Amino acid sequence: MYNWDFYTVMQSFDLFVYGVWTTLLYTIGSIFFGVIIGLAACFARLSRFASLRILARSYQELFRCTPLLVQILWAYYALPMLLGISISNVTAGLLTLSLYVGSFYTEIFRGGINAIDKGQREAAAAIGMSGALAMRRIILPQAVKKMLPAFINQSVIQVKNTSLLYAISVAELTYMTSVVNSETYRPLEAYSLAAVMYFVMLFPLTQVADHFERRMRRSD
Amino acid sequence: MTQTQPAISVRGLTKNFGTLEVLKGIDLDLMPGEVLGLIGPSGSGKSTLIRCLNMMETPSGGQFLFNGREVTAKFRDVGNKIGMGNLRRNVGMVFQHFNLFPHLRVLDNITEGPRTVLKQPRAEAEAYAIDLLAQVGLEDKASAYPAHLSGGQKQRVAIARALAMKPEVLLLDEVTSALDPELVGEVLAVIRRLADRGMTMVLVTHEMGFAADIASRVIFMEQGVIAETGSPEDILRNPKSERLRGFLSRFHG
Numbered sequence: 001m002y003n004w005d006f007y008t009v010m011q012s013f014d015l016f017v018y019g020v021w022t023t024l025l026y027t028i029g030s031i032f033f034g035v036i037i038g039l040a041a042c043f044a045r046l047s048r049f050a051s052l053r054i055l056a057r058s059y060q061e062l063f064r065c066t067p068l069l070v071q072i073l074w075a076y077y078a079l080p081m082l083l084g085i086s087i088s089n090v091t092a093g094l095l096t097l098s099l100y101v102g103s104f105y106t107e108i109f110r111g112g113i114n115a116i117d118k119g120q121r122e123a124a125a126a127i128g129m130s131g132a133l134a135m136r137r138i139i140l141p142q143a144v145k146k147m148l149p150a151f152i153n154q155s156v157i158q159v160k161n162t163s164l165l166y167a168i169s170v171a172e173l174t175y176m177t178s179v180v181n182s183e184t185y186r187p188l189e190a191y192s193l194a195a196v197m198y199f200v201m202l203f204p205l206t207q208v209a210d211h212f213e214r215r216m217r218r219s220d
Numbered sequence: 221m222t223q224t225q226p227a228i229s230v231r232g233l234t235k236n237f238g239t240l241e242v243l244k245g246i247d248l249d250l251m252p253g254e255v256l257g258l259i260g261p262s263g264s265g266k267s268t269l270i271r272c273l274n275m276m277e278t279p280s281g282g283q284f285l286f287n288g289r290e291v292t293a294k295f296r297d298v299g300n301k302i303g304m305g306n307l308r309r310n311v312g313m314v315f316q317h318f319n320l321f322p323h324l325r326v327l328d329n330i331t332e333g334p335r336t337v338l339k340q341p342r343a344e345a346e347a348y349a350i351d352l353l354a355q356v357g358l359e360d361k362a363s364a365y366p367a368h369l370s371g372g373q374k375q376r377v378a379i380a381r382a383l384a385m386k387p388e389v390l391l392l393d394e395v396t397s398a399l400d401p402e403l404v405g406e407v408l409a410v411i412r413r414l415a416d417r418g419m420t421m422v423l424v425t426h427e428m429g430f431a432a433d434i435a436s437r438v439i440f441m442e443q444g445v446i447a448e449t450g451s452p453e454d455i456l457r458n459p460k461s462e463r464l465r466g467f468l469s470r471f472h473g
Contacts, residue, residue: 122276
């Protein structure tokens, strides 16, 4: 029978807290930049200029069709060789996570906007609104509601994806857990605790997503 | 300026969708106060024509004047040419499927244009919106969302929304075609009152009796051209061409 000993692991609780904090920072930071990138790429894909559409599409497919871990390693180890500058693990991590999630957000935003009936755009135009005004006042407010469940889902995945930064020694929760493990030789307790901490962070978010999805179905 | 200048004047207007020629040279003058009924079989181009009149569709060729000023396909005015934004402020449109803004209450649907496009203060826009709602008989629905209205109520709100811009011309594109038969009357009654008050209108309709009743002139379109034009009496009671007779016979049964 295995002798559970959380006490030893708990003595390093501050390391877990630090890991959770770092994980949250990378999540929030990459979601923030991801939204900006996603919006820009989304409007590029909806643009009437073919070059912008192709550029945005290429970016999207590049990041959606390669594994995030490879992207992280590439940005940290390969990109500096290419550019001849050193890139910190913080920069490489935040950059890759933002671009990665941005490519998925692009698709979510685009889908939400395209799901709005074209009659809405016409009705806005018919009262003299410009395309930009119609987008801001009529299309986006409706599209955001449609996007919300998918957006939250992707953001939940993003929290978990920060764990891949372990590979470039960013002090997020998974990395810090490995530190605790190497100090205490208690992998079962350490990684179980890490899993619980991820769960506690994410479970409320999934509930919020479900709530919005239910509410959306009701108004349809 | 004389009273005789047309509000809308088009000459040789054409519209192609790819290789499909939908309008093959339309000449049309719409005088202030005139109520013009557009009838014709589906595919005749009548909906495309009415949609060209507020640049919802950009004509492929021909001349298009609004109050004597050339219309440009740019949003803003260019020199003396009137832009699409300015044109649409003066030429309102009501759609077959209402296209109300579902995220806005009825009152906000109506004030959206005046407030964001005409930059009217909220109080002024709302006072006029309430006045318009009373005119279409829906003053008690001001704070309802469109989803809670019947089709007829939605269309009356859509008319009020278009009128809130104080347009010179109102385009009505098959506004009763998506309604249950028992709801058509309430919408037609609103349009009739507008006609009585001298509103300049173009209506694409399948309601022949109604067209005969309120139109000052009826145009029969077929295959992208104006096949016959005249008073409702001429067109609907004494059709000259075989095709118009055939078309009308399907409505009289």
